[in-house]
Amino acid sequence: MKAANILLLCMLGAALLSTVLCQHSGGxxxxxxQxxxxxxxxxxxxxxxxTDNRCPFRAVILTGKKGRNICAxxxxxWVKNVMNFLDRMSF
Structure with a gap:
């Protein structure tokens, strides 16, 4: 009886550990x-x-001066022009 309880406890611990590891994946x-x-x-x-190469769509995230993010x-x-303008302004 004790062996079954220990086995059940180990299985429960493994299940909890696997959910924690899945939530902290490197995505x-x-x-x-859109x-x-x-x-x-x-x-x-x-x-x-x-955006990261692992995202399903290649995109640029434009951050406005008020902090709002827009996907483009x-x-x-027009996105290329904005990127070139910001690159020139950073020098």
């Missing part, structure tokens, strides 16, 4: 699933970052 923090389509004035954008398609010409 990407920010991914974009893109902002309207052109945005580059003067209102403070910075940008490119990096192949759009």
């Amino acid at each position: 990407p923090d920010d991914c974009c699933f 893109f902002y389509r309207l052109p945005m004035n580059k003067k209102f954008v403070a910075s940008y970052s490119v 398609d990096p192949s759009q010409p």
